[in-house]
Amino acid sequence: MGWLAILLAGLAVWLIWTGRLQRMTAKDGMALGAALVGAVLAAKGKPGIGAPLLIGAALFFAQQGSAKSRPRKRAGPPKPVPGSDDVVRARALLGLPDHADARAIRAAHRRLIASVHPDKGGTEALAAEINAARDILLADQKQKKR
Structure with missing residues (x-):
């Protein structure tokens, strides 16, 4: 589980380095933090505490990914036919x-x-x-x- 903590920490560093972290919402940041804490706790021998955090973060990001794949409705009123x-x-x-x-x-x-x-x-x-x-x-x- 130690490799998972290193992998998640590397992901966070990469997100900061590339500037993609600026486009993250507060919820995304909290889920990433929970995943990091869960991975560290699981690596330290406390999988009972760390695993739910990791699973929750994984479910959150899976739900976010499926929401982004859905087409969005176009904002704004429909264009009227000129009368x-x-x-x-x-x-x-x-x-x-x-x-x-x-x-x-x-x-x-x-x-x-x-x-x-x-x-x-x-x-x-x-x-x-x-x-x-x-x-x-x-x-x-x-x-x-x-």
Whole structure:
């Protein structure tokens, strides 16, 4: 069991060295710590205490691995099909006339999003609304070209 403790300690050092430990959650760190403590206790001749810690950590990581393999649902609302009301609201939000082309839509979006982007102190909701307005207008442009 001593080799298991050395192996787990090496794994922890490798995670720190490669920077992968930064992406770990607190629960992941606690499970890794429990596995290390369990391996050390089992190596010191106390398998009755160390084995449950090792088994618990192994089950936790097995459950985490199966959760990551499941496909995630895409975040955010579904994109609406552009209707006349949506297009009018999108044009008003971006401040565009009816005859604006795709280049003008992108320029207006870029200008507006620069001031309300979440990284610049704006809100995510407003940025998402502006992005949706751009998408609606560009989709409307494509429909008109058909």
